[in-house]
Amino acid sequence: MSNVGQAIHLKKEILVRIIKAFFSDDFEEQTRLIPFDMRPKGMEVPYRCCIYKERAIIKDRTIAGLGFSIEEDDETVSLKTYAKRAMDRKGLDGKNLTVLQAACKGCATNRIYVTNLCQGCVARPCQSSCKFGAISIVDGRSVIDDSKCKKCKMCVNACPYNAIVKITVPCEEACPVGAIKKDETGFASIDESECINCGRCISACPFGAVHEKSQIIDILKAMKSDKKVIAMIAPSIAGQFPGDIYQLKTAMIKSGFDDVYEVAQGADITANTEAKEFVERMEEGQNFMTTSCCAGYNQFIKKHLPEIKPFVSDTGTPLYYTAEIVKKEFPDAVTVFVSPCVAKRAEGFDNENVDYVMNYEELGALFVAKKIQILECEGGKYIKEASKQARRFGYSGGVAESVKASLKDESIIQPCIINGLNKDTIKQLKKCAACGKTEDGSNIIEVMCCEGGCIGGNAAMNNQRNAKKLIDNLAENSPEIKKV
Amino acid sequence: MEKIKVQVCTGTTCFVMGGSNLQELNSIIPEKYGDKVEVAASNCLGLCSIQWEYSKAPYVKVDEDVVSEATVEKVLEAIDKKLEN
Secondary structure, three states, rough: OOHHHHHHHHHHHHHHHHHHOOOOHHHHHHOOHHHHOOOOOOOOOOOOOHHHHHHHHHHHHHHOOOOOOOOOOOOOOOHHHHHHHHHHHHOOOOOOOEHHHHHHOOOOOOOOEEOOOOOOOOOOHHHHOOOOEEEEEEEEEEOOOOOOOOOHHHHHHHOOOOOOOEEEEHHHHOOOOOOOOEOOOOOOEEOOOOOOOOOOHHHHHHOOOOOEOOOOOHHHHHHOOOOOEEEEHHHHHHHHOOOOHHHHHHHHHHOOOOEEEOOOHHHHHHHHHHHHHHHHHHHOOOEEEEEEOHHHHHHHHHOOOOHHHHHHHOOOHHHEEEHHHHHHHHOOOOEEEOOOOHHHHHHHHOOOOOOEEHHHHHHHHHHHHHOOOHOOOOOOOOOOOOOOHHHOOOOHHHHOOOOHHOOOOHHHHOOEEEEOOHHHHHHHHHHHHHHHHOOOOOOOEEEEOOOHHHHHOOOOOOHHHHHHHHHHHHHOOOOOOOOO | OOOOOEEEEEHHHHHHHOOHHHHHHOOOOOOOHHHHEEEEEOOOHHHHHHOOOHHHHHOEEEEEEEEEEOOOHHHHHHHHHHHHE
């Protein structure tokens, strides 16, 4: 298992313990004990310098699991108090990510560095390649003046000994919009005004320092109340657990939900509505339209590319329609969207029909804590079976395909697939917005913020190949989408 | 020689705690060992419920030996060790 894998394992273990504590006789005390249960006296220290630091870091991770910001913790408040605060909490604050800054210490800042492989050669190609005069020779070896270095990497490429390296900060490298930075003090922090909640920093950090603020306690509290709690499961879930989505429904009901709706049901409405809108826009003379179902992309538009807004479909997301259906039928129910993605937490916060969002890891932790075997569950039934195309919304290409299949004349549509937001695809989108048309003449752009689509979301548990296979197995046996 | 039997647990706990990656073994093992080793997905092996040891999941059994916190590499190592003996 990679280090990132180990960090995810640790986060999941903590979630399981929080849930176990919730169902115990004394939630507050059992929560206080989590760092001690995980790192008991005398245990060999697995990662850090000593057992006390291990426990301190587990405490921080538990704070995030309870739904609070680690940055705001002043270290004097015990987990017992946090547990109580979580129980007393009435609403969410809309902030979804929190950084365990104590873990950032181990990570060197982003810079160009001359290693001791430098041979002090005569040619000195590094020095001549540097346009900023940042390299001097000290004691026969190259030295970089960080105040002059622009990190252009010319010297890295020029050195014939590969002696110069770029030290990267994984979270900074992963962030497509430059929203997370290690500051002068060496701590990473997220700029909320820039962050699109794509969750890539969570997956990228080898120390597992970036956490989602979990809403699991709020969901468990709702389950304990006399309110109906209804789960809405994202289409990509079909590839994330053992068994099929029918067994999953039964398992979820066993774990405390009153009912489960497929968000693919809403995806059918999204695809149909978007197809109608596409035809209208083309008739009005617009050159292209982009899809609007990806929450990360929607945040990206809002914060970084408002000029593309006139080309973005006004159609609601699958979650939007599903939550509307559920709330109409059960106005007093608590709705929980189950998703692989942080950005959907932001969408859920902005949509009054969505009360909470839970990710796949948290649902998995709930199954583990409650010892539920999905494969041993009988298959349940969904009120409405979603279409083949809607069930494929969760992987790259699936949305455009659904819109296409919704049209009577499929030949009028030429899709362009943006499989993940990155420097290049962002440039491509900017160009489309500026010119009012696409480069290759395609007329619908499907944008997925994560590479691979939702199956590449930060809380996805299965590898993409297997996840896609499982989704296709389900889709194969599903009805065709309605034409509009 | 008797075949070595590898059982990959597909119980919920093992799957959630990282076992999804172990599905790779279904193709890696036949490729690497031919018919010397047999690999099969197994219903919950029950190892996670002994003293509530879910934190050591995922589990794989190589004959009677238990590989905890299993990874593809760890399982292959366990098979190699068996084959040497």
